[in-house]
Amino acid sequence: MQIIDNEADEPLVINILPMIDVIFAILAFFIISTLFLTRAEGFSVDLPEAETAQSQQxxxxxxxxxxxxxxxxxxxxxxxxxxxxxxxxxxxDPPAEGLRHRTEALLTVQADETIDYGQVIAVMDQLRRVKGASLGMATQQPAQAGDSK
Incomplete structure (x- = not known):
């Protein structure tokens, strides 16, 4: 038995627009989620560079x-x-004399490199009065030749 098909065959079409939408949605998800992985404790400041800068706790x-x-x-x-x-x-409050000593809290000062030196000293002077805390300055390593800022 022979079947006669009088309808014209439509060519197969792959619609990629929904696939592109899904890929962009996934890309947007990963971009936004990585923004939350960065350390954002302070405001964005241009830290001064120091070749002897060391990573601290x-x-x-x-x-x-x-x-x-x-x-x-x-x-x-x-x-x-x-x-x-x-x-x-x-x-x-710091521990009383004779009690077990806890580790000191680290206070980090992030000062923009364009800020007046006197204001940095005034802030550090206020922070030195805090009992049970040690003071550190935030800097960044200088960019190597060929690296971009």
Missing amino acids: EAFITVTIEGNGNISIDKKPVALNELTKTVQAQVG
Whole structure:
């Protein structure tokens, strides 16, 4: 028995537009998710370069001095005269004499390289008054020849 097909055969078409939409959605997901993997403790500042810069332990508290002179602790603005009190409240009271000594909290100062040197010293002076904390300065390694900033 023979079947006669009078309908014209339509050519097969692969529609790639939905596939492109799915690929862009996946790409957008990965781009957005990687933004949350970066360390974002302070505001974006241009750190000064230092060839002797060494990686330290994770900062307990990050104090940022922006290029416009604003001071913030972990992205929360704070006035210079309130800095010691605010940081001491976050660090807590140091252990009493004779008790087991806990490790010191590391306070890291991130200062924009364009900021006035006097303001950096004023912030460091306030932070040195915090009992039970050590002070560090954030810098970055200089770019090697051929590296781009």
